Amino acid sequence: MARPRFLAAAAFAVALGLATVAAPAAGIAQDAERPKLDFAGSVTWLGMVPVLFAVDKGYFTEAGLDVSLQVVLNSSDRVRALTAGSVAFSNLGRTTVISEMARGNASFYYFANIDDSPGSEGCWARPGFKSFADLKGKKIAANTSAEITMAGLLAKAGLTSSDIQYVNLPPNEMQLALSRGDVDAACIWQPILDGLKKAVPDGALLGTDKDTEMFERFGTMSAPDIMIISRKLVEEDPVSAGKLAAAVMKAADFVNANPEEAAQTVAHYFRQPPEAVLAGIKGFTYYGTKDWPEHMRKHGEQMDYLAGWLAESGKIPVKPDVRAWENTAFVPKP
Template identity: 25%
Template sequence: MRSSTIRRALAAASTVSMLALSVSACSEDTANDSTVDFGYIGDYNGVSLLAIAKKLGLWKEVGLTAKVKAFNDGPIQVQALRAGNLDFGYIGPGAMWLPASGKAKVVAVNTLAYADRVIAQPGITSMKDLKGKKVGVPEGTSGDMALNLALEKAGMTAKDVQKVPMAPATIVSAFSSGRIDGAGIWYPLIDTIKAKVPDLEEVASTRETDSSFPTAFVAGNKVKPELTSKVIKVLQKANDWRARHPREAITESARMLELDESKVKADAANVETLPTADLVAKTKDGTVDKWLNVLGDFFVRNGQLESAPDPSSYYTGDLYTKAYAK
């Protein structure tokens, strides 16, 4: 499930760009781990907590400086984590197979996202109508997940369509010019496409399922637990501020993305936020594991995983709950 950028073709679903949060480290112990490189996707899910952390000076409180960098999608961030070019990043539900396969650690659940759709050119009104047609998708992302879920629900497989791997920004231009018949993609990029193809069809949506689609923050496998705990504290405090101040969270996100607030507000409408106490409770009672297991089973069915691992092997729920208790 779910990228100024975007998933923001609006201002940047193109290349990786860099932004530096103007946060200074002011810890008495800055010898080690005083700076974190943090990736994000340029949408409300991806930037809201980082924007809030900057506004409230939360990095300074834990003695850290954060350097943030925009990416087009989650899989590219996981590659950067593995190469040592990032310490932390943000992924949507469709990229959760990567930490599940051991390539990163989930350190915090962010939101539940329902922004993913399968869209089609005017006149194509169902998944069956897409049979044999070209469907663009950013592989390994929530757009890919939305397409595979929709195919499964329609009794179809990936062999029933001409699946064309494409970067998110390429999908925007390819669909708008009619070079592809459909796409597995997400809002707010769909709003960008609608500006050029206003009568496009939404033939499938993750909102139509009974599943929950968690977005998450991830860390590289070599990141120290002590540093991870500090970062989790920042994310938890920012998360609770977002829950208490939803309008202000949109304002801060729009400022960071350099977008009109109305666009970010529309994006946020596809997001369910949960207070940290709720996420801690859901970690303890196994709800988060259930969400991850449902995704794991789906990834197995689609050949992205050989078997669904125990979420405890890649979700650091113990660190998440301990950080909240302190």
């Protein structure tokens, strides 16, 4: 879900590839015997906050693990890093994960969803368009997960993608395209959605992912993140895998209870002041230890539904059995 996300570090250019950011807790000595289980994540998306917090607060070190952040901005590159053995786990868009399943990539399991932000994707139209019905035959730009939101909103209007002129645009090109009239509407996530509103202030919001069947069914955004972990690690060292999962969920619990401290702790990753990160965090819901088995049941169902949509839409060659990649046996029970 590859999915570019909340561009909290829009002015911060991170080279693509694997840039390691180590941040052990103060006063805790490094132990060469601890398993090295790095995390591939982005510093442009606040869904990563629980894992980043766990790194900085030493939750992994306390669990006897050696975990550093490897900055990998693109979801597809994160999967490749895990498949190559460069990292042990990641948090990334599930459209990418499902695409890898369809290709038969058996290097990982998915085991948790720790962040979601329904309402953060939407479609903004130029003046004169008040609904998706008005956009029949018109040009609509979207990209990756936002295309799923677009399709859901079209369906609400009794339309399909064949009823419009779909334009696949990179997110950073949408604002200019909409303001110039190259497209009549654009569907994208925050904060780029707010940028569209500023570019065409007299336009109209035609809907968000909360107005789609996906949200009605599952209460999630169209394609939320999913946590994946090395299958080799789980099968060869389930104890370390369990400690890793427990540290992540512990951090999510802390972020929910103490968002101000969390924002202070992780703001340096996003090159933003803590108050800006805090404002972004408040637009997210983080999921930790509370009711996680039921939460994962819902996300397993959503993954299966999304896989069907991707196959029917021709985005992937075949619908994979997503449950074959689900493994929560190593996750400590609540």
